[in-house]
Amino acid sequence: MRILENVISDRxxxxxxxxxxxxxxxxAKAFIKALCRKKKFAKATHNTWALLTDEAxxxxxxxxxxxxxxxxxxxxxxxxRNHIIVVTRWFGGKHLGGDRFRHVQDAVRMYLEDLQSS
Incomplete structure (x- = not known):
């Protein structure tokens, strides 16, 4: 499990x-369960994820x-394929509107760059 913490902060x-x-x-469900064993991630507002398998x-x-x-x-x-990516958000009290999608994209991009550099 690769975790990059505090990659983006906004409002x-x-x-x-x-x-x-x-x-x-x-x-995927087991991965999320393992991630949420870390108290910080269990308290997150959102643990959004996606997975591309050969089936679907x-x-x-x-x-x-x-x-x-x-x-x-x-x-x-x-x-x-066969690699889950989870973007975790801790809500800070202010709505971000469409910026939240840009942040999700940026977080995934950072993860992919980190994955390729290792």
Missing amino acids: GSKYAVSGGPCASEDE PIKNDDGEAGAGMVILRMLEREDL
């Missing part, structure tokens, strides 16, 4: 991005409407 909201090998929806794309917005699709599209563009 009080903070973001982290994490991911790892994952081949099914059951594995899977996504979960976790209350951040549309964010799972943003992650999924980026996975498809990179053709990154």
Whole structure:
């Protein structure tokens, strides 16, 4: 499990991005469960994720409407299969509007760059 914490901060909201090998929806749920064993992530407002498998794309917005699709599209563009990416947000009290999608994209981009550089 690769975790990049505090990658973005905007108007009080903070973001982290994490991911790892994952081949099914059951594995994705287990990954989220393992991530949420870290108290900080369990208390997050949203743990939005997506996974591109050979069978089907899977996504979960976790209350951040549309964010799972943003992650999924980026996975498809990179053709990154059997690897979950989770964007975590701690809500800071101010609504971010459309900026929240830009932050999700930026977080995924940071994760992909980190993954490629290792």
